[in-house]
Amino acid sequence: MRRSQRPTQQDIARAAGVSTAVVSLVINGRADGKVKISKRTQERVWAAIREHGYMPNLAARQLAGGRTNIIGVFTYEPIFPMEPNNFYQPFLVGIEEQAAVLDYNLLLFTRLSPDGGRHIYHDGVNQLQTTDGAILLGTNEDRAELARLYQDGFPFVFVGRRELDAGPIAYTAAGYADATEHLIRKLLEQGHRRILYVGQPLINESAQDREAGFRRAMASAGIDDLDELIIRCQIHDLGGGFLRGWIERGVTAFAMEHMAAALRILEVSSEEGYGIPEAFSLVALGKADDPTVDHRGIDTFFIPHREMGAQALVLLCRILEDPDADVPRQITIPCTLAAGRTTGPPPGSRVARKEVR
Amino acid sequence: MRRSQRPTQQDIARAAGVSTAVVSLVINGRADGKVKISKRTQERVWAAIREHGYMPNLAARQLAGGRTNIIGVFTYEPIFPMEPNNFYQPFLVGIEEQAAVLDYNLLLFTRLSPDGGRHIYHDGVNQLQTTDGAILLGTNEDRAELARLYQDGFPFVFVGRRELDAGPIAYTAAGYADATEHLIRKLLEQGHRRILYVGQPLINESAQDREAGFRRAMASAGIDDLDELIIRCQIHDLGGGFLRGWIERGVTAFAMEHMAAALRILEVSSEEGYGIPEAFSLVALGKADDPTVDHRGIDTFFIPHREMGAQALVLLCRILEDPDADVPRQITIPCTLAAGRTTGPPPGSRVARKEVR
DNA sequence: CTGAAAGCGCTTACAG
DNA sequence: CTGAAAGCGCTTACAG
Numbered sequence: 001m002r003r004s005q006r007p008t009q010q011d012i013a014r015a016a017g018v019s020t021a022v023v024s025l026v027i028n029g030r031a032d033g034k035v036k037i038s039k040r041t042q043e044r045v046w047a048a049i050r051e052h053g054y055m056p057n058l059a060a061r062q063l064a065g066g067r068t069n070i071i072g073v074f075t076y077e078p079i080f081p082m083e084p085n086n087f088y089q090p091f092l093v094g095i096e097e098q099a100a101v102l103d104y105n106l107l108l109f110t111r112l113s114p115d116g117g118r119h120i121y122h123d124g125v126n127q128l129q130t131t132d133g134a135i136l137l138g139t140n141e142d143r144a145e146l147a148r149l150y151q152d153g154f155p156f157v158f159v160g161r162r163e164l165d166a167g168p169i170a171y172t173a174a175g176y177a178d179a180t181e182h183l184i185r186k187l188l189e190q191g192h193r194r195i196l197y198v199g200q201p202l203i204n205e206s207a208q209d210r211e212a213g214f215r216r217a218m219a220s221a222g223i224d225d226l227d228e229l230i231i232r233c234q235i236h237d238l239g240g241g242f243l244r245g246w247i248e249r250g251v252t253a254f255a256m257e258h259m260a261a262a263l264r265i266l267e268v269s270s271e272e273g274y275g276i277p278e279a280f281s282l283v284a285l286g287k288a289d290d291p292t293v294d295h296r297g298i299d300t301f302f303i304p305h306r307e308m309g310a311q312a313l314v315l316l317c318r319i320l321e322d323p324d325a326d327v328p329r330q331i332t333i334p335c336t337l338a339a340g341r342t343t344g345p346p347p348g349s350r351v352a353r354k355e356v357r
Numbered sequence: 358m359r360r361s362q363r364p365t366q367q368d369i370a371r372a373a374g375v376s377t378a379v380v381s382l383v384i385n386g387r388a389d390g391k392v393k394i395s396k397r398t399q400e401r402v403w404a405a406i407r408e409h410g411y412m413p414n415l416a417a418r419q420l421a422g423g424r425t426n427i428i429g430v431f432t433y434e435p436i437f438p439m440e441p442n443n444f445y446q447p448f449l450v451g452i453e454e455q456a457a458v459l460d461y462n463l464l465l466f467t468r469l470s471p472d473g474g475r476h477i478y479h480d481g482v483n484q485l486q487t488t489d490g491a492i493l494l495g496t497n498e499d500r501a502e503l504a505r506l507y508q509d510g511f512p513f514v515f516v517g518r519r520e521l522d523a524g525p526i527a528y529t530a531a532g533y534a535d536a537t538e539h540l541i542r543k544l545l546e547q548g549h550r551r552i553l554y555v556g557q558p559l560i561n562e563s564a565q566d567r568e569a570g571f572r573r574a575m576a577s578a579g580i581d582d583l584d585e586l587i588i589r590c591q592i593h594d595l596g597g598g599f600l601r602g603w604i605e606r607g608v609t610a611f612a613m614e615h616m617a618a619a620l621r622i623l624e625v626s627s628e629e630g631y632g633i634p635e636a637f638s639l640v641a642l643g644k645a646d647d648p649t650v651d652h653r654g655i656d657t658f659f660i661p662h663r664e665m666g667a668q669a670l671v672l673l674c675r676i677l678e679d680p681d682a683d684v685p686r687q688i689t690i691p692c693t694l695a696a697g698r699t700t701g702p703p704p705g706s707r708v709a710r711k712e713v714r
Numbered sequence: 715c716t717g718a719a720a721g722c723g724c725t726t727a728c729a730g
Numbered sequence: 731c732t733g734a735a736a737g738c739g740c741t742t743a744c745a746g
Binding site: 008009010020021023024025028030056057058059060061062063064065 | 722723724725726
Binding site for chain 4: 018035036060062063
């Protein structure tokens, strides 16, 4: 019903006394390149458009081969979750800001697939098809689906590093490896040798990156046998026994893959009467780039969530402009260090230094 | 390029030895109603689809079919602002949840208008037209624009009561008036007579509603001359002098239009050495429906932001289903009271009661 | 039951 | 410079 009321390109063409081709060319700004259309005609077309309140039909435009100026945003978790300070917020801030700059609207895929979950393909149909391209994010991603999307040749950028067997998908990632290496080197310089890397059981790319940074730093100090110094466990395993056990075995610093685990150690250490950094040093391998979330003085680095979102959009637009362009499609954004108060020389060394004096 | 590689409905029709119409009917499950298609034919079609890995082109489907299953979301401020606990969040949570249930995707209008601001009409063209209908929200709305949208007959629902000269637009609002009346009646029942209503200078619909609730409550107690008891000022005007002045003039309770102002009073009262509710009672006329935002024990009510968002989508869908349906388009959602510790009998009354004993 | 055909609203060669 | 026309891939009356 509404559709019939809505003016079409034909109406505009008729009103302006030209053909639809001219209207199309004028609208899309192709009136300067190969095809010349008189300024007066262009003015008439724009006037008719304004007068009729004409807006192109996106479906038709896309079907005919044009662009939609719409970028899809697909997340494997709700986009607007109930929790405050949610994980997605900073990514989306970056995406939105950049979309406004680059003149795109964002289509949020909120529809559930028939099975009630969140999937890109519904009954084998790529839901993102209505957009020029999409930004994907989420920690619960379906890799088979991503692989298919890649093979289908649909333009998309993942926020976060993801390596698929299907091939090198485009992504923007945080420079976990370098930041981790930097942080661990600091510990090494302070004299620590037995630094324990405490990860979570799930080993995704960002965990791999941090572990790689850890290994590089340790290797630079000649410590290569790390089998004993890299462990993976759940947060609730991090109790007093855990702490005491490792300290007794000579560990002087803990590198926690996740901030939540580091906060847990902070808590346990105060329960157990350990002073930080007197009894041991503590670093967390990353923290949300959100000033309102406190990291309680733990030495760590900021993950540039917002910039990852913004750069994902920039990268996607570059790909859309020229799908075959030979530009880097895997972008890593450096993390910035966030100095804290939880690192210092290992327990022994301070005494040693005192004796020297 | 990608497009040409993908099989179309024609390819499937050819492979299955039928027409595209049959393929379409089979795919869309219309093969059982009016039109009968033999089981064997259906099987052949599905087999061909599987074999070719066919998936329908959404743009073509939309163009031929009409609906887009896309609802626009337009806000007069950024949707993903930098601030945590932002104002829009709960509305959007409700909208997203409901969109998932009702099987709609959401198109966020992030594109800036040529003047750099946020407007529905760009160069006189309604940007929302690409959607089936839209949800609008924001405190900075452009009423002239809304009037035009209404006159254009575009289906939309505003989140928050808005009354335009142009006519009755659809909205979902919070029941400020009733909640305010309820809260003020409680104060009256406790013996307060001189209750000061402290509003902000901007009088929009929600301010009007609260003031109306205040007047109703006061009138029910026979207090009709309220000229002296309703004031409007900025938060920074609420200092110690303000408080002392009104208390000296016999005010025993303060009804603050906004929570921020109430929190300010709380602060000032402790600076000035006033005990609450011993020296005076304090209520705030509404608080975000967000459990993480503390209201410091102030008596108030919860504004159902999330439900307002959800119901806006429900209302919009009802309008889309039947644009001429005779359903109520102005929906008010009740607020729930949030009992606090800042109200009690007025200073005099307690003494008075004691004397009676 | 099934096929031929119109049409959704646009873009883009292709002629003038 | 401008117009007539094909075609994007689908859905849906409308004939058989």
